[in-house]
Amino acid sequence: MIPSPRKTRAAVxxxxxxxxxxxxxxxxxxxxxxxxxRLGASGVCGSDRHVLDGDWQLPSPTVMGHEGAGTVEAVGAGVEDVAAGDHVILSWFYPCRRCTACLSGRSFVCTGSRSEECLLPDGSTALSDAGTQLFPYLSVGSMSEYTVVPESAAIKVPAEVPFDVASLIGCSIATGYGSVVNDAAVQAGQSAVVVGTGGVGLSIIMALNLVGANPIIAVDLSDDKLEAARSFGATHTLKPGDDLAARVQEITGTGADFAFEAIGRVETIESLPWLITAGGKAVLVGLPPQDAPVSIDALALAETGKSLIGSNYGSTVPGRDFPRLAELYLAGKLPVDRLISNRIKLDDVNEAFDAMRRGERARSVIVFD
Known part of the structure; x- marks a missing residue:
């Protein structure tokens, strides 16, 4: 039975x-x-911070959060993929399942989704406050006790996966894993450097370790984050500086086969081509502010046969990749739970963002009662 409208506490x-x-x-x-x-957990992600700090513009007022997992409470007419009681991970880029991209298996570049408008497929939202429409961030709005999402955004996973772990699979883990497996297609024995070892950077390192990359070089300013990177499989750790390219070349011999940027800073993006070998591939995983042009030496890039590619959501196909990642976690091959440094209540979310701005904590996750 479909319930009547209800109240929900949300971060607006x-x-x-x-x-x-x-x-x-x-x-x-x-x-x-x-x-x-009904949400069980919501990640506190850097993409949320970009919105709060004015780097990205969204319709407002906005219910924040896009990394979510929980239990299906009820379904609307025509829903067949999930049922009440199922445990689901929420996808922040729901596919329309009808456009050319979706029909060719490339739902990560769906042209029919209204996710980036923070709208359901019919152009509405389910949230309101005293008659004012609220927009769930990327049509998820996971920093709320309840949310309504399209069927294609709710992916069933085993109930054995804890909600805090499942929430991170919905964004940072899928993004990091997908950038390695789907976008870069890293093979065993190939070398890689990861610039930025926050939640996404550590997810990249986990995936590199899983596929057998070697060496794996982590770059960050924080000693604590570099220590975490080693615990997830980094073989070498470096701090950024003018001689970073030389140090990477010293470790790898000719430069890394792959370089991943997981921060979204113009300066670090511009440094990527100098970290890879001839014929190597640089992957942009971190998302910069809007209208932030990057300067690249195009001639040098072309003459050395290097590639620079963008990775959005790790080219994730949620219905395929979320269950796969959940099973890898359950098999002990992706220690996602070790990424979580702080489990917090919804009321503590602003403190978590302040810590993120200071470069503290690996990942904070909101856990709902």
Whole structure:
């Protein structure tokens, strides 16, 4: 039975402040093709911070959060993939399943999704506050006790996967793993350097370790993060500096086969081509602010046969990749739980963002009762 509208506590961004306000708002029941989910956990991700700090513009007021996992509470008419009681991971880029990209197996570049508009497929949202429409971030809005998402955004996974782990699979793990496996197609024995060892960077290192890359070089300013990188499989750790390219070449012999940028800073993106060998591939995983052009020596790139590619969501196909990643976690091959440094309540979310801005913590995850 589809429930009546209910109240939900949510972290709301008014579009101007860098802090979130915890409000009790209203959420409508699921309509045709949509799913009501009771959240078990929500990641606190750097992409959320980009919005709060004004780097990216969104419709507002916005219910933040896009890394979520929980239990299906109810489904709308026509939903067949999930049922009440299923444990699901939420995808922040729901596919339309109809466009040419989706039909060719490339749903990560779907042209029919309204996810980036923070809208359901019919152009509505299920959240409101005193009659004012609220926009769930990337059509997820996981920093809320409840959310309504399209059926294609709710991917069933084994109930044995804890919600805090499952929430990270929905973004940072899928992004890091996918950049290695789907985009770069790294093979065993190939060398890689990872610039930035936050949650996504560590996910990249985990995936590189899983596929047998060697050596794996981690680059960061933080001693704590570099120590974490070693624990996840980095064979070498370096701090950035003018001689970074020389140090990478000293370790690898000719430069790395692959370089991954997991911060989204113009300066580090510009440094990537100098870290890879001739014929190597540099992968942009971190997302910079809007309107942030990057300067690249195109002639040098072409003459050495190097590639520079963008990786959005690790070219993830959620229905394929989320269950696969969940099974890898359950098999002990992806220690996602070790990424979580802080499990917090919804009311502590602003403190978590402040810590992120200071470069502290690996990953904070909101755990709902």
């Amino acid at each position: 961004h008014d579009g101007t402040s860098t802090a979130l306000e915890i409000r009790t708002v209203e959420i409508a029941p699921p309509g045709p093709g949509t799913v009501l989910v």
